[in-house]
Amino acid sequence: MKPDQRRELFARLAELNPHPKTELEYTTPFELLVAVTLSAQATDVGVNKATRKLFPVANTPEKILALGEDGLKRYISTIGLYNAKAANIIAACRILVEQHGSVVPQDRESLEALPGVGRKTANVVLNTAFRQPTMAVDTHIFRVANRTGLAPGKTVRAVEDKLLKAVPPEYLMDAHHWLILHGRYVCKARKPNCPGCVIRDLCRFKDKTPA
Structure with a gap:
């Protein structure tokens, strides 16, 4: 895809949604960190259902540590891999309290040192909570980047x-x-909505779905 096509692609997406935001519900960087950690192999809808009950009770590292691992599990047991996620969140909270004064760090190295926080999670927190120009590539973005020809690559890091x-x-x-959002609602994995896509004329996907 040529530079002018890439600019046109984003201009159209921006016109449709001038102020895009994550569908995870949060009010602080720490809440976002917990929500993104929980969202691995889970839906945002499922995570939001759990955090709506969790955050009014415990939304700081100290309060989640006070719940303990078993107490935390009771709030997140509807989410996949909740046992491992509970252990990671408790361990991350302990590090935040002991090493960062209970404040979520704003640098990649410190974020990725937290249990359960990989590159994608760190990128989401850096971009969404701290407005740093990072790119968190999930399955949706990987698919859109390759299908459209925007930024094709064989690995997540390459994309x-x-x-x-x-x-x-x-x-x-x-x-x-x-x-x-485009990948979640328009350029879906099994049946993309090509007829309703605002960038279909720019897209290089050969097997576009018919109207």
Whole structure:
């Protein structure tokens, strides 16, 4: 995809949704960190159902530590891999309290040092909570980047690196949200809604679905 096509792609997505945001519900960087950790191999809808009950009771590292691992599990047991996620969140909270004054760090190295926090989770927190121009590539963004020809790559990291170079600077801050929402609701895995897609004429996907 050529530079002018990439700029046009994001211009159209921006016109549709000028202020995109994550569908995870949160009010603080710590709540976002917990929500994103819980969202691995789970839906945002499922995570929100759990955190609506959890956060009014415990939404700081100290309060979640006070719940303990078993107490936390009671709130997140509807989410896949909840045992491992509870252990990671408790361990992460302990590090936040002991090493960061209970404040979520704003640098990648410190975030990725937290149990349960990989590169994608760190990118989401850096971009969404701290407004850093990062690119968190999930399955939706990986699919959209490859299908459209925006930033094709064989690995998640390859797509991330290409997107950081391919996305016009003026759109980079919100590009992650536009692409994930486009993949979730339009460029779906099994049956993309090509007839209703605003970037279909720019897209290089050969097997577009008919009207």
